[in-house]
Amino acid sequence: MPRWIKITLRVFAVFIVLIVLVFTVLGLYVNSHKKQLLASITKKLNENLNGSLTVGDMDPSFFSGFPGVSLALKDVVIKDEQWTVHHHKLLEAKSFKVAVNVIALLKGTIEIKKIDINHAAVYLYTDSSGYTNTAVFKKKEEEKRAADKRSASAEFRRFSLNQVSFVLDNQKGGKLFQFEVDKLDGKMDYPLLGGWHADLNLKVLVKSLAFNTKKGSFVKNQLLDGPFSIDYDQSKELITVAENPLKIGSENFRIGAKFLIGNGPADFTINIKAPEILWSHAAALLSPNITAKLNMFNLEAPIKVSCDLIGNMGAGGDPSIDVKAIVRKNLLTTPGGKIQDCNFDGFYTNGYVKGRGFDDANSAVKLYQFSGDYNSIPFSIDTAAIVNLERPIATGVFKSKFEISKLNQLIGPELLKFGKGNADVKLNYKADIVNFQLTKPYVQGFINIQNADVDYVPRKLNFKNTAISLDFTEKDLFIKNIRLQSGKSIVYMEGAIQNFLNLYYNAPEKIMLNWRIRSPQLYLGEFIGFLNGRKPVSSQKTKQSKTTFSEDLNTVFDKSNVNMHIAVDKVYYKKFLATEAKADLLLSQLGMTIKNVSVKHAGGALMMNGSLFQKGSGNHFSLNATVDNVDIRNFFYSFDDFGLKSLTSKNLKGFLFSKAKITGVITERGDVLKNSIDGNIVFDLKRGALLDFDPITSVGKFAFPLRDLNNITFSNLNGNFDLNGEKIKINPMQISSSVLNMNVAGVYSLGKGTNIALDVPLRNPKKDASLASEERKEKRMKGIVLHILATDGENGKIKFKWNKNHD
Structure with a gap:
């Protein structure tokens, strides 16, 4: 081994031993002077607080994660000066561990390798005046801030929270955020451009996420479980949470967010997406005031939903809430019934008009391309809107084409019964919503019915090949192109009702329908049902607290008034035949008034005025009639000899002139009760004969x-x-x-x-x-x-x- 390597290794070994000795001596000193050091550190920390910080015990560990130094603080409590008034500790931690990199410290950087907080409670409290317990931290002066920028900056590397309770209680803003952190682990990096990046995993129980405590909490008692990727841009003072998968309760979401943390409470934007979620599960995650309304409805299959929350963590009101939903081929259940094959793109906002705040009064729901089948009747609405959820108003354009027999399920069997035929509907409507049902809709548009068979049940009347066009304007109803056929009778009608919808809902007895009626031939016997008493609505329905559409329509039919101007080419009734008939009839709830009746009959003419009123089991009539130059034989024959047995049409000849004023009773079959007749007849028979x-x-x-x-x-x-x-x-x-x-x-x-x-x-x-x-x-x-x-x-x-x- 070269000599220089040996020398280097010896120097390094001496250096290591020296460090170990220094750490050993330092550890022995700290352990022997722990109380004094703890008191000194606590005193130093309290210099920067408007309140107090207490530490129950300190346990240094100099060799844990060498070359790091670990420090464990126990029973850490931070209180502000007003704690004796509100009794909310800012921090109470049973265990607070900090690991610092000594080598980084020697370089002038405070690098906290890891922070572990266990069994702790954080309570951020703001009272109704705006005072907050975070005032425990003294505000630095500008010079001090500048000095701090030149000093070593602290950097966190890893952190974990276990069994930590976090509460943000803002009494002034009416907000309450409460979380129970079961486990949170994270690591942080510090890019060269400043700021930081954090990756973390959390498992948190949401006890409260109330942006307005009067309306309750979002995602209450739901478990959040998933990863987060978070970036902080120091120059923009912006925290960005990248879109990440997150499990809320049993549902899968993707959530992203932004927090602007400049001066004052943070502004936030939270984006939530649920690619597939049941309606009832989504409703349960919202605040109770919204959930209660959404629970009145249900969608059977999962839907796609996204939500944007924009607000402020301070004393502001509710956040802005925008929700979008996509529904395809679903079953929608509403208080008014079920809609099969339901499709729409939905949008909800609580800030419909900008600048008017975020509440129910400024909330709106819009449904685009809304379609489905209601009681087997297909319909579509390009845009349906519900505005002001305090006093909801619904608007839209309703379109439908269907076989008219499908109306039987909607109207019920006691008023109208439909056979064949088709309907084409387009109505622009506006309606109040009471108990989540459309109430008193005001409509504009048309209803066209073609080739329909209809039974009017209360009067036992049957119509074949019926056509009708209803044209609703802003105030009035125009009824056009009506063709009614009952047996051999064919009737063409046009009519109008002024102020129709207002009277329909508020005073049906004041409705006046003006008809113009013409007919090539009219067999009165086929309309004998008008002499019948109206069939009453069943007692079962009258006991219901809510009236149905059928009952409303039945009430209008029963109470409204009808003014008819009639022109008929030929009128038949039993043996009676008249031509060129003209009459004015007024039908009301009480009965019928007849005016200006004139017909040609038996070579002469008949004129009359009168009335017919239902009373008891009969129909009481009053008649003023004039007979002018009528062939008396034909006249008697047409009226079955007026009940005479000895004198009949076969015994008479001549031309009759007469005036009659008669009252009496007609049965439901159209027969005159002989005992009921009262009145006077004056006659003049010219060129007569008794045969x-x-x-x-x-x-x-x-x-x-x-x-x-x-x-x-x-x-x-x-x-x-x-x-x-x-x-x-x-x-x-x-x-x-x-x-x-x-x-x-x-x-x-x-x-x-x-x-x-x-x-x-x-x-x-x-x-x-x-x-x-x-x-x-x-x-x-x-x-x-x-x-x-x-x-x-x-x-x-x-x-x-x-x-x-x-x-």
């Missing part, structure tokens, strides 16, 4: 054997009848005919009680035909006069007998 009227021909065989009683003609016959139930009172009237004259007065009954007095002179009217009118009247009752009484006979027929009571 083959059995009650007269049978008597005439004996009383007038030489006269033609099978064809009794009248030049003019008029009378005045009072109607009272089955009784028809014939006010005294004169009948002058081609065969005989008579005076008639009494009561004709449709049941029992006929009692008609007939005074019949035997004088032949033909002999007086050449006389002047006045002379003919004077001789009319001259000669022998038969006094006959018409009364009830067998089988509803009339029998005649002598009137013994005639004066």
Whole structure:
């Protein structure tokens, strides 16, 4: 071995031995003077504190990790001057170990190789006035700061925390961050440009992450487990946490963050991503005020979510929260029902309008390209928005095309029942949200229905090949292009309702629907359902606390008013046929008012006004009618002889002029209750004839054997009848005919009680035909006069007998 190597090794060995001796002597000295040194160190540290630092014991270890020096401090406690007021210790550590590199220290650098903190509690407290217990550390003067920059800088290399509790309690800002660190290990590097880089692994239980203690904590009682890569840029005073995988509870996330730690509380930005998470699990990680609202909904399959939190660690309010979610082919459950095959890109923010703060009042939810199936009805909404979560308002454009039979599940079987047909819907809506359901939506747009079969259940009405177009404007509803077909009846309608939606929700009884109706042919018997009482909603539904759409619509149908202007080419009802019918009808909750009715019938015309009101089991009507130049035979035939059995259309001929004022009751089948009739009829029959009227021909065989009683003609016959139930009172009237004259007065009954007095002179009217009118009247009752009484006979027929009571 060369001599110079031997000398070098000897010198190195002497140097090592010398160092060992120095460390040994230093260790012996420290151990023998531990109390004095601890007191000295504690006193020196307290010079820089506005409070106190106490150390229970110190245990130096000079050979641990040579050439390092380790120092173990036990029972370390730091209190600020106001501790006796708030009783929150800034630091309380059972074990605090520090390992320092001696060689680096000789170079002028304080290199802390490792810090181990075990069984400790850190409590950063700020009271309501803004005072914080971190004031325990004295602020350095500017000169002192400059001197510190020239002195050796401290560098940490490795650190670990075990069983450490950390609390940031900001009473002024309403924030509470509380973590239980089970284990945290990390290492640090110091780039040449300044700052540092740290890699660490942590396992921490989040007891509270409340940015606003009134609203509760995020990720409460959730375990955080994963790595972090952190960089600090000294020139920018910026801490950057690179995006890293992190497990929160049972869910996998990727989280990154930035903290600007200049003067004052740090500003932060936290980015959270969950590539696949269940809705219920994501909701559970948020603050209770948000979780409670989100739990009203659910998505069955996992979704993709990202969240950005931007705020300040100081006394500011809630942080800015922006959440994005991607949902594809999912099942959405809402308080209003389930939406199958649900798709949307969702966005939530609590700072919808910049500068108005971050709270529920300034929060909004937007759903882009929202689509799905609701009760088998497909729909899409380009952009749905819910603004102001304190008093939520929903807006959007609803679009749908579907088979109309699918509405049966939505509306229910008690109002409308749909068969075939198609619907096309586009509605721009705005609605309040109450208990997470759309309430009183105001809409603009259209609903088009084509080729539909519809049953209106409450009235037992059936319509085929129905078409309808609903056009909703900002205030009014226009109903266009309606085609209704019920049996052989075809109706075309157009209508409008002013101020529709406001009245629909607030005063349905004030709704006035103005219809213009035309029809080539109308069979009234097919609409006899309007005489039926409306079928009530089942008791089960009326007991529900929340009304359904069907119930709302049913209420509107029941309470609204309808004003109809009708023009019909042909009207049929049983044997009745009229043409060129026109009428104005007002339908209300109470019944129907009829005005300006005019039809052509039996060669003449009928005009009427009246009303029909449902009461009890019947329909009470009131009618004022005028008959002008109507063929009486056709007229009687059309109305089934008005219930008369002895006198029918076959016995009549002539042209009728009449005025009637009648009240009565019509059954649900459209029949008039005979006992209910009350009123008055005045008539005038011109060029009339009584043909083959059995009650007269049978008597005439004996009383007038030489006269033609099978064809009794009248030049003019008029009378005045009072109607009272089955009784028809014939006010005294004169009948002058081609065969005989008579005076008639009494009561004709449709049941029992006929009692008609007939005074019949035997004088032949033909002999007086050449006389002047006045002379003919004077001789009319001259000669022998038969006094006959018409009364009830067998089988509803009339029998005649002598009137013994005639004066």
